[in-house]
Amino acid sequence: MLIEVLKSKIHRAKITQTELDYVGSITIDENLMDAANMIEGEKVLIVNNNNGERLETYAIAGERGSGMICLNGAAARKAAKGDIIIIISFAMLEFEEAKKFTPYLVFPDKNNKAILD
Numbered sequence: 401m402l403i404e405v406l407k408s409k410i411h412r413a414k415i416t417q418t419e420l421d422y423v424g425s426i427t428i429d430e431n432l433m434d435a436a437n438m439i440e441g442e443k444v445l446i447v448n449n450n451n452g453e454r455l456e457t458y459a460i461a462g463e464r465g466s467g468m469i470c471l472n473g474a475a476a477r478k479a480a481k482g483d484i485i486i487i488i489s490f491a492m493l494e495f496e497e498a499k500k501f502t503p504y505l506v507f508p509d510k511n512n513k514a515i516l517d
Contacts (some may be wrong), residue, residue: 407491408436409506413512415483417449417470424473427462428487432469435514437504442489446475450483459487467512 410432426446433439440461444513448452455478462468473478478486493501507515 401493401495401502403495403498404492405489405498405501406488406503408438408487408489408506410436410438410487410506410508411496412484413469413487414510415469415471415479415481415485416467416482416512418476418479419470419472422472422476423459424475425457426475426487427460427470427472428466429466429468429512430461430464432506432508432512432514433459433461433512435504435506436487436489437471438487438489445488445490446471446478447488448479448483449485450479453478459489467508469512 438459442459444459447455455475457475509515
């Protein structure tokens, strides 16, 4: 049996820009993606803490070290620059494997830099 579990979470990142005329997706600083073990093209759930909006899209790697978090295309209407969001991805694992799995959790600072232990 497979079970869907939390794989990765970037908790409380700040939207740095929105691009309505882009094809779609969310652009994420590649350092944050690496810290969260996310890859380009991965499906993500975006939760906006400011307005309660939730949406699914896919990740695009942004400039490494830039702190960029940019909602693109129609998703740009779901947030404003400065909004605080949570970026979540999930994985399908065998039930016993899921019991032992530890998700990748990233807590960015106010400049969207990963805070590392």
